[in-house]
Amino acid sequence: MSYLNSLNEAQRMAVQHMNGPVMVIAGPGSGKTRVLTYRIAHLIEQGVTPHHILALTFTNKAAREMKERIASVVGSKGDRVWAGTFHSVFARILRVEAVKINYPPAFTIYDRDDSKSLVSDILREMRLDPKQYNASAVLARISSAKSNLITPLMYAKDEDLQLYDRMNKRPLIYEIYQRYYDRCMQAGAMDFDDLLLQMFRLLQENTDHVREKYQRIFQYVLVDEFQDTNYLQYAIIKLLTLYPGSQHNITIVGDDAQSIYSFRGATIENILQFEKDFPEVAIYKLEQNYRSTEHIVQAANKVIQNNQKQIPKLIWTELGSGQRLRMIKAVSDVEEGRLVASAIVEFKNRFHLENKDIAILYRTNAQSRVFEEHLRRQNLVYRVFGGLSFYQRKEVKDILAYLRVTVNERDNEALKRIINYPKRGIGKTTMDQIAEMAVAQGVSMWAIITSGAYNAKGKLLAFIQMMERFRKKAIDANAYDVAVLVARESGIYEELREDTSIEGMSRLENANALLDGIKEFVENDVVETVDEGDERLLDRSLAGYLANIALLTDLDEKTEEEPNFISLMTTHTAKGLEFKSVFVVGLEENLFPSYLSVGSPQQLDEERRLFYVAITRAKAFLTLSYATSRYQFGQFRYNDPSRFLEEIDDEHFDTTVERRAKVSLPEPKLLPDRPSRKRDYEPQVNPADFKPSPAEKIAEGMEVVHLQFGRGRVTAIDGARENRVATILFDGGDDSERRIMLRFAKLQIVE
DNA sequence: GGGGGCTATGGGGGG
DNA sequence: CATAGCCCCC
Numbered sequence: 001m002s003y004l005n006s007l008n009e010a011q012r013m014a015v016q017h018m019n020g021p022v023m024v025i026a027g028p029g030s031g032k033t034r035v036l037t038y039r040i041a042h043l044i045e046q047g048v049t050p051h052h053i054l055a056l057t058f059t060n061k062a063a064r065e066m067k068e069r070i071a072s073v074v075g076s077k078g079d080r081v082w083a084g085t086f087h088s089v090f091a092r093i094l095r096v097e098a099v100k101i102n103y104p105p106a107f108t109i110y111d112r113d114d115s116k117s118l119v120s121d122i123l124r125e126m127r128l129d130p131k132q133y134n135a136s137a138v139l140a141r142i143s144s145a146k147s148n149l150i151t152p153l154m155y156a157k158d159e160d161l162q163l164y165d166r167m168n169k170r171p172l173i174y175e176i177y178q179r180y181y182d183r184c185m186q187a188g189a190m191d192f193d194d195l196l197l198q199m200f201r202l203l204q205e206n207t208d209h210v211r212e213k214y215q216r217i218f219q220y221v222l223v224d225e226f227q228d229t230n231y232l233q234y235a236i237i238k239l240l241t242l243y244p245g246s247q248h249n250i251t252i253v254g255d256d257a258q259s260i261y262s263f264r265g266a267t268i269e270n271i272l273q274f275e276k277d278f279p280e281v282a283i284y285k286l287e288q289n290y291r292s293t294e295h296i297v298q299a300a301n302k303v304i305q306n307n308q309k310q311i312p313k314l315i316w317t318e319l320g321s322g323q324r325l326r327m328i329k330a331v332s333d334v335e336e337g338r339l340v341a342s343a344i345v346e347f348k349n350r351f352h353l354e355n356k357d358i359a360i361l362y363r364t365n366a367q368s369r370v371f372e373e374h375l376r377r378q379n380l381v382y383r384v385f386g387g388l389s390f391y392q393r394k395e396v397k398d399i400l401a402y403l404r405v406t407v408n409e410r411d412n413e414a415l416k417r418i419i420n421y422p423k424r425g426i427g428k429t430t431m432d433q434i435a436e437m438a439v440a441q442g443v444s445m446w447a448i449i450t451s452g453a454y455n456a457k458g459k460l461l462a463f464i465q466m467m468e469r470f471r472k473k474a475i476d477a478n479a480y481d482v483a484v485l486v487a488r489e490s491g492i493y494e495e496l497r498e499d500t501s502i503e504g505m506s507r508l509e510n511a512n513a514l515l516d517g518i519k520e521f522v523e524n525d526v527v528e529t530v531d532e533g534d535e536r537l538l539d540r541s542l543a544g545y546l547a548n549i550a551l552l553t554d555l556d557e558k559t560e561e562e563p564n565f566i567s568l569m570t571t572h573t574a575k576g577l578e579f580k581s582v583f584v585v586g587l588e589e590n591l592f593p594s595y596l597s598v599g600s601p602q603q604l605d606e607e608r609r610l611f612y613v614a615i616t617r618a619k620a621f622l623t624l625s626y627a628t629s630r631y632q633f634g635q636f637r638y639n640d641p642s643r644f645l646e647e648i649d650d651e652h653f654d655t656t657v658e659r660r661a662k663v664s665l666p667e668p669k670l671l672p673d674r675p676s677r678k679r680d681y682e683p684q685v686n687p688a689d690f691k692p693s694p695a696e697k698i699a700e701g702m703e704v705v706h707l708q709f710g711r712g713r714v715t716a717i718d719g720a721r722e723n724r725v726a727t728i729l730f731d732g733g734d735d736s737e738r739r740i741m742l743r744f745a746k747l748q749i750v751e
Numbered sequence: 752g753g754g755g756g757c758t759a760t761g762g763g764g765g766g
Numbered sequence: 767c768a769t770a771g772c773c774c775c776c
Contacts, residue, residue, distance in 0.1 A: 059766085087766050112765090120770090130770095134761090192766050263764060364763060366767095386765085420753095427753040551766065572764045594763060610764085633762065634767090 003038050003073050007031070014284040015039045018046065021278035022251040023271075027315040028300070028616035029291025029578065032253055036224055037066050039251065040081060041073035043220055050080035054218040054240075058225040060085055060556045062576055082218070086233055087192060090199040091547045093214070094190070095539070100207040101198055103188060106407040106543035109550040110184065110191040111392075114413035115139055122179045125439060126172065133170055141165070142177050146193035147230040147265030149200065152178035187444060188410040196232050203239040215240060219249060225576075226254035226274075230265035238277065248278055256311045257304050260572060260610045262602075271311075289315045289616075291578050293322025295652045296615060296622050303647045304612045307605045324654035328625035329641075333586075336627040337370035340583055341378045343623060344566065347581055351621070355381050357580035359567040361614050363592040367585065368568050375566060385569035389554035395496060395507040396514050400546065402486045403479075406470045407543045410444035422491040425459045466490070479542040480519040487511060521545050571614040582618035584611070587626040588639035611644045693749040698726055703750035711750065 004012055011031055014024050015038045026032035036055065044050055057063040063083040070078035082089060091109070098105045110118070119135045119142075145155050155161055156174040165173045184191060190198055203211040221241050223229065229237075241250040256268050275281055289297050297317045304310065328343060330336035340360065347353050360371050368384050375382045390396060398421060404414035420426045434454055438445045441453070448454045450464055466489060474482045487493045496508040522540060555573060567579065586592055593607035615622055626641045698704065702714045716727040726747075 085766065131760095136761095195766085261765075264766085366762080423754080425753070429752055553766070570764065596763065 003041060007034070007038065008288060010284050010286050010288075011035050011038075014286075015042050017282055017284075018043070019247055019249055021248045021274075021281040023274065023281050023283045024251070024253040024286060025283065025311055025313065026253055026255050026286040027289060027313060028255065028258065028613070029289040030286035030315070031288075031290055032224075032255075032286065033062070033066065033069075033576075035286065036222060036251075036253055037069040038073070040066070040222065041070050041078070044070075044074045044078065044081075048220060050074075050077050051082065052217060052219040053081045053222070054089070054220070055081060055083040055222045056086050056089060056224065056237075057083065058085065058228060059576065060088065060552060062224060063088075064556075085551065086229075086236075087195045088548070088551045090195050090236075091551065092539070094195065094198055094202065095544065095547060097202055097210055100210055101202050101205065102185070103190070103198065104408060104410075106541075107188045107190055108404045108408045108411045108414065108543075109195070109547055110187075110189045110413060111550060112139075112192075114189070115180075115191045117413055117416070118183060119176065119180060121435070122176050122183070126176070126179075128172065128176075133172075133176070138170070138173055138176055141170075141173050142180055143193050144265055145177060146197045147232050149197075149232050149235055152181050183412075186410065186442065187412045188408045189413070193232075196236065200232060200236050200239070203236065211239060215243060215246070219247075220251075221249065222251040222253070224253050225258075226252035227256050227259040227268055227271060228254075228261045228266045229270050231267060231270070232265070234270045234273070242277060248280070250278065257307075257313075257609055258575065258613050260575065260606060260613060262606055285313055287313050287315055289317040290319070291619050292317060292616065293319045293620055295322055295324050296618050296620075299325060299622070299648045299652045300612055300616050302649060302652075303608060303615070303644060306647050307608055308601065323621055325648070325652050326621075326623040326654050327645075328583075328623060330625065330627040331629060333367075333370050333627045333630035336585060336625055336630075337374040340371060340585060340623075340625060341374035341380065343583070344375070344380060345378055347621065351581075353581055353621075355564045355566045358583070359569065359574065359577070359579040359581070359617065360583045360585060361569060361571045361574050361617065362584075362586050363571065363594060363610075364586075365570060371568055371585070380566055381564065382566040382568055385555055385567060386573045387554070389552065390510070390513070390557055391549050391552060393507075393510055395492075395511050398492060399483065399487060399511060399514055400549075402470065402490055402492075403483060403542060403546060405446070405467060406474050406482060406486070407541075407546065409446040409467070409471070412438070412445050415445050418490070419463060422495045424463060424491075426463065430460065474542055478522045478540065479545050480515065480522045482542055483515055483518045487515065517549075518545060521548070571610050574617050575613055578617055578619055580619045581621035581623070582614070583623045583625065584614045585625045586630075587624055587642035587645055588628075588630075589642055590637075590639050591630075591632075592642055592644070608644060611642075693747060695747075697749060698747055704728065704747045705750055 004015065007015060008031075011034065014022060014035050024032070024035060026035070040053055040055060043053060055063070055066060057066065063085060067078060067081065067083050070081060070083075084092075094101075094103070094107070095105055098107055116135050116139060119139050120130065123130055123133050123135065123138075145152075145161075150158065150161075152174065155177055162171070162174070165171050184194060203214065206212070218240050221237065223237060237250065241248060252271075252274060254271065256271060259266060259268050292300075294317055297315050301315055326343075328336065328339050330339050344358060347358070348355075362368065362371075365386055368387070372382065372384060391400070398418065401414040401417040404411045405418060409415075416431070419431065434445050434448050437448045437454060441448070443451075449456045449460060456464060469489070470482060470486055473485050477485075492511065496504065496511055499505075499507065522545075567574075567577075571584070590598065592611065593604055597603035597607045615624075624645065626639075626645070628641075629636055629638045631637075693704075698714060698717070700714050700717050703711065704714060705711050712728040714726050715729050
């Protein structure tokens with residue numbers, strides 16, 4: 001077994017451990033993927049049937065790479081391993097089992113825009129103020145509830161949640177959640193969270209022993225990036241692996257120091273809980289780094305030590321001291337772009353780097369623009385990841401919406417999108433009436449217009465008849481033929497052809513590319529479906545195609561063109577990737593760390609882990625940069641260099657540069673808000689001067705400042721620990737008393 | 752009743 | 767800088 005020879009001691013132990021729970025704590029670049037893939041290969045070599053192995057990864061890309069590497073050890077039978085993201089694997093299962101949880105097998109998937117639009121509709125129905133009930137904020141609450149396995153009913157009964165919502169002046173979120181849940185169900189649609197939540201329901205309710213079926217199929221379960229799983233994901237894993245008679249063949253691989261997704265519910269608690277749930281767990285630590293040279297590894301270690309708590313580990317490397325870190329200081333975001341681009345040119349010449357060796361990592365997508373400009377100016381080929389993915393472009397979504405309604409006529413969000421596109425004279429008034437009737441009767445909009453409840457005639461009737469033709473076609477034709485028919489008959493093609501502008505032509509190209517993609521899917525890119533026996537079942541259906549692409553990110557998209565490009569992406573996207581030379585840019589207070597995180601120690605720690613992820617992407621060259629001013633939210637802002645920069649020792653930098661700009665910055669640090677920006681409150685405090693105090697320190701009688709409500713006095717404190725609530729009388733008289741949960745509040749004590 | 756153009760508003764990370 | 771809501775015109 002030659003593959004074992006290429007492993008170090010800890011790696012080999014983890015690979016060879018056959019049965020029972022295994023936990024691998026793996027530092028960056030420590031061969032984590034190698035262990036995971038070889039472990040699977042080893043299981044297969046030892047006689048485990050490939051399709052009895054389930055490997056859940058974080059990205060499609062990781063799953064693909066894993067499958068390829070397994071195949072390189074065990075051959076093509078490795079293809080039969082169940083490998084994919086939580087969402088994609090569960091979508092495959094749910095498609096087969098949908099009826100057991102009252103969903104149609106051709107359920108569609110609501111993307112973020114669909115979800116938001118549905119929430120907005122509900123807000124309108126409930127006559128709630130869309131400013132007070134911001135759709136994104138409401139959706140975030142719903143998503144978080146689902147990720148924590150809180151049903152609408154539980155949400156309504158939970159006192160903490162109710163208190164929190166009342167405090168935020170959104171007391172009716174529980175009601176919105178209930179309606180949202182019902183409406184998704186009614187539309188035969190699942191949002192991203194539902195792919196997990198409904199999977200849980202499926203296993204939990206165990207209709208026709210479906211849980212035992214999957215416990216039988218998944219004899220070995222492996223989870224990558226376990227630190228990024230949420231409560232719900234772990235609950236599903238437990239249903240699959242923790243039951244009487246189970247061998248507990250569960251392997252988790254992760255690194256607490258790289259946990260960067262708590263904002264979407266990921267919790268490191270899962271790692272602690274895992275040790276309790278599976279007390280016999282064998283733990284292996286991978287601490288040798290095979291990716292980066294000494295200065296980079298040491299800088300990373302130094303940074304992460306500033307975090308409150310972590311599983312003790314020290315990453316080390318044998319790759320030599322290597323290059324020191326470089327620092328770029330710019331006076332503006334534009335200059336930062338210019339300096340980074342010219343540094344890249346210099347690097348390429350001096351160290352013979354290729355474009356593909358280089359990445360620029362930033363905190364927010366909005367930062368990419370400046371770098372694009374300057375890279376273009378230097379004639380450097382680059383690719384921006386994480387912007388609008390191909391499938392999110394309007395012209396593509398339009399065609400997809402037709403296909404969605406074709407497979408699932410109850411998909412209201414898709415129906416709303418296409419019913420009057422291209423323009424066919426079905427206007428707002430008609431739509432409002434239909435929508436209102438649908439809500440009143442608790443059925444889909446399609447049901448209203450086709451049932452005779454609404455007297456469809458003329459243009460609307462023609463639309464219905466057209467959709468019926470598509471649906472009939474879909475019964476025996478393949479996905480590609482249906483899509484071609486849709487593009488032609490819907491009028492989309494004509495519409496796109498008529499637009500001869502440059503953008504119009506590229507839209508037509510995208511539409512064609514989509515059709516090509518569907519053709520490819522039909523011909524070979526098939527999705528495997530559930531199979532308990534030895535037969536391989538493939539899903540070439542239109543519904544299968546739609547589910548598949550709904551879960552793709554643009555990291556997964558094929559690059560037809562020259563593959564030798566500089567990569568531009570957020571640090572989140574870069575997780576799991578590595579580059580010879582990495583530029584981490586925009587290292588400023590209020591950007592990295594984000595202004596939304598600087599008030600909370602927990603969130604600051606997460607920002608630090610994010611920075612840790614960023615610097616550990618680099619193999620040989622690491623450059624850090626910041627700008628003392630940048631254009632942000634329509635105004636120039638001045639920020640200090642990131643606190644994270646000071647956490648790296650000088651010795652790791654290539655010149656002894658002073659890393660805090662010593663020049664005194666122009667005052668004021670923050671330009672005043674644009675005048676007449678209407679809000680229900682005026683910010684009372686200059687955010688730049690605001691430094692929240694730790695919640696524990698807040699006590700009765702104190703003078704405090706709140707970013708929104710201004711100055712006030714704490715008149716009472718009740719509740720204990722996590723649930724401490726302060727009653728504060730804010731300046732401004734009569735009804736300015738508020739109760740604020742200290743766990744969430746950002747208050748600064750006035751000295 | 753439907754369509755088009757203007758203005759106000761909000762803006763983190765992602766499957 | 768993109769999107770939603772609003773107003774006005776046909």
